[in-house]
Amino acid sequence: MPSGSLDKPGEATITRNDTDAIPEVDVTMDMLLNAHENPEGWLMYLGGMRNQRHMQNSAITKDNVGDLSLEWKMNVGVTPGEYQGAPVVVPGDPPIMYQTNGPDHLRAMNARTGDVLWYYNYDPKVEVGDPPANRGVTVLDGTVYFTTLDLGIIALDRYTGEEQWFFNQAKEYREKKVDNPNTELVEDTSWARNIGFCSGIPPKPYDGSLLKGSFGGEYGVKGWIDSVSLDGEHEWRVNTVPKDQWVGDAWKHGSSTVWQPPAIDPDTGTAVYPMGNPGPDFDATVRPGWNPYSTGKLALDAASGEYKWHYQESPHDWWDYDSPSPAFIFEAEARGETRKMASWPGKTGWLFTFDLETGEMITRSEGYVDHVNMWELPGHEDVDAMAWSAPNLLGGTDPQPPAYDPTTNTAIVKGDNRPWKLSWTDAEFEAGKQYWALDGLELPPPEDAEIDGWNGKPGVIAGIDPVTGEVKWQNWREITPWGSAMTTDTGITFAGASNGNFLALDTETGEELWSHDLSVGVGGAPASWYDPAEGKQYVAIQGGGEGPLGGFGEQGDVFAVFSVEASMDMADEGGSQTTTTGGSDGSSGSGDSGSPDDSDGSGDSTDGGGSDSTPTSSGSGPGLGVVSALAGIGSAAAGYALGSGTDDDEE
Template sequence: MNTTKRFGLWAALGCLLAVSAAASASDYKPVTDARLLHAASDDGWLMYRRDYTSSGYAPFKQIDTANVKRLKLAWDYTTEYHTGHEAPAIVNGDRMFITTPKNELLAFQASTGKLLWKYKHDLSKAALRTVCCDVVNRGVALYGDDVYMATLDNYVVALNAVSGKVVWKHQLMRADKGYAMTVAPLVVKGKVIVGVSGGEYGARGFIQALDAKTGKEVWRRYTVPAPNEPGGDTWPKGAYKTGGGATWLTGSYDPATDTLFWGVGNPGPWLATLRPGKNLYTDSVLALDPNDGKVKWYYQYTPNDTWDYDGTNETVLTDIDYQGKTYKGLVTASRNGWFYAIDRTDGKLIYATKFATATSVAGFKDGQPYTDDSKRPAVGKEIYTCPSFLGGKNWWPISVDPQTHAAYVPTLHTCMTMKGTTVAYKAGLPFLGESFNVTRDKHFPNEWGSVQAIDVNTGKQVWRHGSKLPWNSGMLSTAGGLVFSGSADGHLVAFDARTGKVLWKSPQMTSGSIGVPSTWISGGKQYVAIWAGWGGGTPIWGGDMAKDPAVRNIPTGGHLYVFTL
């Protein structure tokens, strides 16, 4: 081909690609503040838990209890990774954005599965040895024309949603001191809000807000206060510098009061005899001003935690009618085995009920929890307690259905032995001070897990579905009367939201699921998606549960499944 013809061909191809890109860009509807405020009624799935309440509930009725058995595979996609896949599919219009382990971000046409672009973050220089509990990523946030991802080496990366090109990236901390990021960002009023992992390495936790357009830091709120700050006197001298308090699960936001709610993890080291005091604000929920990060109020689930019970679990905002009074509530199923309902206007406890066997947090007095001293380990003292440090519930989120007034909770049934050991802080090394082993909960001799429905107005169990394997997947509820979640034996399961009856199970997936399902409408059709991809903390830290042959032999490998009628 001569030079003139070759140039003409490439010029024509360039014009075609330019026109195609322009049309593609014009099809993308920007995600505005108004759309985020009304995400609950959007046809897409615009943020980690669908809307600012973190409800995980969609008002879609196309797939319902009568026709769910007709669900078929629409499309699927396989990754190269054999570790935990936790992210939900985030969907705007007909575009899906979903992350894999090790910070790969994929953009698909949501209705067909056509791969539009792929971004793979460079982790070649990252200190992945200091990442706790698998190299997972929990998803993205959308704002304007951009998509945002937090990375294992502590960057927040903004990419153009249409082209996949990097707009900006900003590193919050070095990656060799125990800090990592696995959180799905939350965008509030033009700010990208993220939290850090690292509580097992003595990292001092914080919540960070960045300007969505530029990546510039707006504010940072440390979760372990310095001595001159409120709560600083709840720590021994100097302990705040290595106090833990990681913030690695996405928060919620109440626009009516302009309040951000974010969970805070365990203190460091694990062994509490080394840090007497309540150790604020670890194992707490913080109510923050999203404009400057100032603390409005807090509630601590487990004071002076020595069992790694954390407090990072999602906080779902919902109205509660309790004993004849209506509250603007916040509910969470805590790692310590208690289901909490809190008044989100002032942080006062409404009620707390056990949803798993719980012995270390023994009860409540004047709205505050107290613990059983006999269940506290020390150097040379071994204890047995429930639940294990994996929690009555862990990373995978609950869903709250406003139709049934029920919270759907993926539950673990484990206990543990725990013994204190000597430990000294060294940057980049585990900072625990305890040895441990996860064991069966004797009250559930044939079950490692379950799914249960809890009435948010009473805290009482409505129904329960037991499982021989752990139940480590998030929950999705819909107006079609359904609850979806992934099972460890490799199925997407649809439950009747009111009774717990299993109405449908997907064909066998290639791996067990720790994924978070989501649903959306594209082209007039409702879809449901979930990652299969076993991993997370259970295979690494699961003790007797991880050694169970049925658990040990769960296949791995990432595989995205998208279903429709």
């Protein structure tokens, strides 16, 4: 098994400017365990160990949010990458920001000014990777841990950018399959650039280790989760395609990769991982059975990798209904007792909530997108054999992380609401090529299409009660929204829109309170911090070229930081404060959004099947009767011969 060294397949360049400006601040594991309580930094990509993306003690209120102004903005350089990440901000004087964009660019910056203190760029020197995005870093002690597109973890000195070690998660795979000069590469596209294993998510720190999964679900890989020590030594691996639970040899190319970091509850030591599609996409005849652990969530012991429970939203999947959005963990009253729960939105267009320890389903929400002819089997090499259906392969919710406000018990999700048609063809594995069976695709539908059950809106931002499953509000959008959201304890949700606007919404109603036009598709993840020396609360966002299948919104490369002058009463856990505010600098406040989107803050919700609070075991899910029948169809094809070329003895 590979271990950390400076032996890496690619090459890196490091540009250093004023590295002495980075103050020495020891980012301890205790700080990360309590990151959600520290208002002076944004210490983790998903806001904290439990992935709530929630800002406590925010100085931005509904009274002063309209006074947010643009503090600074930069163009990071046009690259082939999407801009999906969130910066990590370490408290200090000045605060230091670690900002990434795809596929392999990392900057250490003065968070007050945007001055670049050092810049690291990695070139993998091998054709790898979808998506060409990087979603953030992990900072611990004096090290910043950065994922490279070729499925490596690079440890850098956070003060200088100097390389410390490189861990190659895909070393054995590439030596056998990819480093072949005769391999024919798949033609470059805007959303799936190549072959084999890749990644773009930060490793998750826990108990002296880094936890990280793999990408590459469309290329016939076999997914896994690794635990790596802080000095780059491999500790354990969990294969997310369990050989003994798959029929025949289908496990060898069963995918089930991990698109986002896990949510971890430090109290129970439970880690919940988001699981990708089974391989191949769309042709389920070659992989009979349920195809665990694909298309749902997998709960493991965070320290050992021991199995706890799993749930599949779409067992024996035909539609690419994987579950790439990360879960968040929270505690609330449910069924008459206080419980720790894990909740997440799915491509299937529902928010699922489970008891964290038992794996019991608490609820499946009302549909937050339209459900039209769902679970209809696609046609074989005939796209017109399938009626218009929704959700499509992008959701519901794709990798967009949710946010959760514990003060109002509201989960914020983004969703794709466009119907589609697809057809499949026969899939055969060939090393170095895409392993999926998409034959025909109609997405989006024609502008004049009249589809029963569809409201005609391409996308939505929604607020949902994760305990009851009630859809509190839906803010319908004219372009499918990408990226993540962030909530504050003052009742504000920050989110990007694909029409170019960065938005502040009322968390309880969805009403638009403020917006700023960045003129690019805003698909990044917001981050916020308070700078006591400046007396300002900051909010950062990046955008440009977001989303697969051609992208959502205008292309670009914008990174922007906004601020409002405010003083904060740090002693009040509820985040009450007195504020003084400055000018708006071109941003619009409440009542003047300047947005062409149709923002409906009503409490109306679509009928997507309602609430399902029946406890379920692993392998069951919404539409179970239909999916069970499809599993039977797949079982009849158990004798299908798969291509060879993986490690037969690896389990």
